[in-house]
Amino acid sequence: MDKISVGGQAVIEGVMMRAPRSVAIAVRRPDGEIVVKKELVIPLSERFPVVKLPIVRGAVALFSSLIIGIKALNFSANEAMSDDEKEKEKKKDSGKEGGSELSSWAMAGTMAVAFGFGICLFFLFPLYMTKLLTPVIGDNNIVFNLVDGVIRVVVFLAYIWGISRMEDIQRVFQYHGAEHKSIFAFEAGVELTIENVRRYNRLHPRCGTSFLLIVMLVSIAVFSLIPKLWPFYLKAGSRIILLPMIAGISYEFLKWSAKNDSHPLVKLVITPGLALQRLTTREPDDSQLEVAIRSMNEALELNAGYKDDRLVV
Numbered sequence: 001m002d003k004i005s006v007g008g009q010a011v012i013e014g015v016m017m018r019a020p021r022s023v024a025i026a027v028r029r030p031d032g033e034i035v036v037k038k039e040l041v042i043p044l045s046e047r048f049p050v051v052k053l054p055i056v057r058g059a060v061a062l063f064s065s066l067i068i069g070i071k072a073l074n075f076s077a078n079e080a081m082s083d084d085e086k087e088k089e090k091k092k093d094s095g096k097e098g099g100s101e102l103s104s105w106a107m108a109g110t111m112a113v114a115f116g117f118g119i120c121l122f123f124l125f126p127l128y129m130t131k132l133l134t135p136v137i138g139d140n141n142i143v144f145n146l147v148d149g150v151i152r153v154v155v156f157l158a159y160i161w162g163i164s165r166m167e168d169i170q171r172v173f174q175y176h177g178a179e180h181k182s183i184f185a186f187e188a189g190v191e192l193t194i195e196n197v198r199r200y201n202r203l204h205p206r207c208g209t210s211f212l213l214i215v216m217l218v219s220i221a222v223f224s225l226i227p228k229l230w231p232f233y234l235k236a237g238s239r240i241i242l243l244p245m246i247a248g249i250s251y252e253f254l255k256w257s258a259k260n261d262s263h264p265l266v267k268l269v270i271t272p273g274l275a276l277q278r279l280t281t282r283e284p285d286d287s288q289l290e291v292a293i294r295s296m297n298e299a300l301e302l303n304a305g306y307k308d309d310r311l312v313v
Contacts, residue, residue: 006183006299007206008292009069010176011076017179017295018068019303025072026295027079034291035079038298041068058251059244065208070111121159122216123239126151131232141228149220156216157276160209164279177202178284178292180277186300192293194286202281206258209280210273214250222246 008017014027024038044060045051051060130137130148137143163169184200185192222245226238260266284292 004303006186006296007065008179008183008295009065009072009208010172010179011072012172013080013175013291014076015175015179015182015292015295016069016072016076017182017292017299019299022299022302023068023072024295024298024302025075026291026298027076028287028291029079030082034294036294036298037075038302040302054252055245055248058248061251062244062247066111066115070114119240119243122152122156123219123243124236126155127232127236127239139228141224144228145220145224148223149216152219153213153216156212160276160279170282173280174282174284174288175292177281178288180204180207180281181284181289182292182296186296192296194289194293197289197293198286202283203274203277205261205270205274206254207273207277207280209277210270211250211254213273213276214253215246218250218253219246222249 004020006017006019008015010016011025011027013029014025016023016025018024018041020043021041022038023041024036026034026036028034043051044064045057051057126148129151130144133147134144137147164173178197180202181197181200182192183204183206185197188200190196219239219242222242223239226235230238257266257270261270
C-alpha cells in the first residue's frame with residue numbers, strides 16, 4: 001500500500017484523524033463506549049488543480065482544517081455529554097432543527113467569531129501596542145516590525161500557557177498526545193496496538209502548534225514589506241489580506257521540515273515548535289490511546305475503500 005499522510009486533532013474526550021480521502025472522529029462517551037463518526041472527503045485539489053500550487057495549497061489546507069476541526073469539536077462536545085446533560089440540551093433546543101448540532105449558519109458564525117478573535121488578538125493588538133511604543137522605538141521600519149513580532153509571539157505564548165493551566169483543557173492535551181503517538185506509530189509501520197503506540201513520542205514535527213508558531217515568525221518577515229508610512233488602518237487591513245500567503249508559506253516550511261527532520265540544521269529550526277508542544281500535549285493514558293487508535297483505524301479503513309471516485313465495499 002502506498003504511504004499516505006495522516007493528520008489529526010484532539011477534540012473533547014476524543015481524537016479526529018484525517019487521511020487523504022476520509023475523516024474519522026472517535027469519542028469516548030461517559031459510559032465508556034467509543035462512538036465513531038466518519039465520512040469521505042474529496043480533496044479540493046482533484047476538482048481545482050490550482051489548489052495543488054505551492055503557497056495556495058497551504059492557505060486552502062488551513063481553512064479546510066478549520067471547518068473540519070470545528071465540526072469535529074461540535075460532534076465530540078455532543079457525544080461527551082452525559083444523558084442528563086443531553087436531556088437538558090434537548091429541552092433548550094426543542095423546536096430547533098438539528099437539536100444540539102450546529103446549523104450551517106451557526107457553524108459559519110462560530111468560525112467567523114473564532115477567526116476574528118485570533119486576528120484581533122495575535123495581529124491587530126500587537127500592531128496597536130507597537131504603534132503606541134513608536135515614541136520609544138522610533139519609526140525605523142525594521143525595528144518597528146521586530147518589536148511588533150516580539151509582542152505577537154509573547155502574546156501567543158502567553159495565550160498557550162494560559163489555556164494550558166485550565167483543568168478541562170488538560171484532558172484535551174492528553175488526547176493531543178495520544179493523537180501524535182498514534183501518527184508516529186502509523187508512520188513507523190508498526191501494528192497499531194496500545195503497547196506499540198505508547199512508546200512513541202508525543203511531540204510531532206507536523207503539529208498544528210508548531211505551525212502556529214511558524215506563522216508568527218513568518219509574519220514578521222512578510223509584514224516588514226508593508227510601507228512604514230501607511231496609516232494604521234491600511235497596515236491593519238493589509239495584515240488580514242496577507243494572512244493566506246503567510247499560512248501558505250508556513251505550510252510549505254512545515255511540510256519541508258517534517259520530511260527532513262533528521263538533518264541537524266532542521267532539528268535546530270524545529271526545536272522551538274517541539275518545545276512549545278510540551279505545553280499543548282500531555283502523556284495519555286491507555287484508554288485515550290485506545291480512542292486515538294480507533295480513530296486512526298477507522299479513517300484508514302474508509303480511505304482504503306475509496307477507489308476511482310467510488311466506495312468499494
